[in-house]
Amino acid sequence: MTRTPRERMVLSAAQLVRIQGVGATGMRDVVAHAEAPRGSLQHYFPGGKDQLIAEAVAWAGDYAARRVARVAAKIEDPTPGKLFAAMAAQWRDEFTRDGFDGGCPLVATVADTAATSDGLREAVGKAFDGWQRPVAATLEQLGVPPARSTPLAVLMLSALEGAIVLARAHQDVAPLDTVVTELRPLLDGAVDKRRRRA
Amino acid sequence: MTRTPRERMVLSAAQLVRIQGVGATGMRDVVAHAEAPRGSLQHYFPGGKDQLIAEAVAWAGDYAARRVARVAAKIEDPTPGKLFAAMAAQWRDEFTRDGFDGGCPLVATVADTAATSDGLREAVGKAFDGWQRPVAATLEQLGVPPARSTPLAVLMLSALEGAIVLARAHQDVAPLDTVVTELRPLLDGAVDKRRRRA
DNA sequence: GGGCTACCATGACGGACGTCATGAAGGAGG
């Protein structure tokens, strides 16, 4: 549980970015939040802020990917629609529990830096890929034909990210519930019945 | 076509926000981009940056709403799926024509200020509502039962916003095409056949 | 023990930010 200062800084950067955005998150904020020594910044991240944010983005992508696998294992009698509902429920729970301060760090990074830093933009692209892959893999496992698993994963990620933005703007989890309800028949209808697992 | 300096400043603010985010967009940038006198800032926007961004957000919401009505009128033999395709095509065309520098200003504002400025967050919420309303109205006009028009509009906005983020991260319009293709049967299947217009 | 490396501390620099104070043009109405 006790993490190295370096890890704490990356993790704190991700948390601050998802609340304030990249621009408003200062390096001094990060070290303060991580309770790390300020001098360590130039030691662990000689590439400066870009490197720190890039690692935070990569960590966020990994975290989202791991969370997909974890939540998929917990669903009983799983279907694609239930998988999406479980993914959205994680955000719903967090909003309900902790308020709407934090969004998705990947969205925040794209919004702030897509036009100004190619390195960060690419980092976010890879993070999205790393998140999308386990979603598509899980869909196939649930009986979705391989040709449709990736497009449906893209749809799921898009709808989820958009609903998160709407939920934060309205301070209301309703958009999350709405996309889950509306997308469920489409997702569950995509399973190839012959390959369905019990 | 010739706009007042005040209008130009609001418009420039919206454009810069959608490219750089709120934090990275300075007031001096705005007046420079609008070719407006710097002294006018404190005259027209005594509320400071928040007022300027709030007006830019409101303008962006209005613009999106107007664009929905405009594009809906141009579709021949319109269906909900075609409406969504047309909305996505506007973004697709812009990305293809002008590159991926600019995203949706509403998303950028939420990502940057949702946790720090309640006024701006509410402004974005209203802007989303003003955008969602004509979408839902158009859906009803196309035969979607009133009970489903709003949820489907929320789904369309969510999927579109999310796909825009993915497209920018990957510098590829594919996510936009994907959500259009995958959502089309769901959207077109929602029309009440008895009320369908020729 | 001497030296090398990893890690941490602190202060300074140059620049950009939002905001404010002050004041100048320039037409409208008396």
Add this chain to the structure above:
DNA sequence: CCTCCTTCATGACGTCCGTCATGGTAGCCC
């Protein structure tokens, strides 16, 4: 002509940013 008010112009203030320079400490290896 003189005054009022809208509009614009310019410079300054204080703050925070990312980065860098410099130096200190702790532990390992020869």
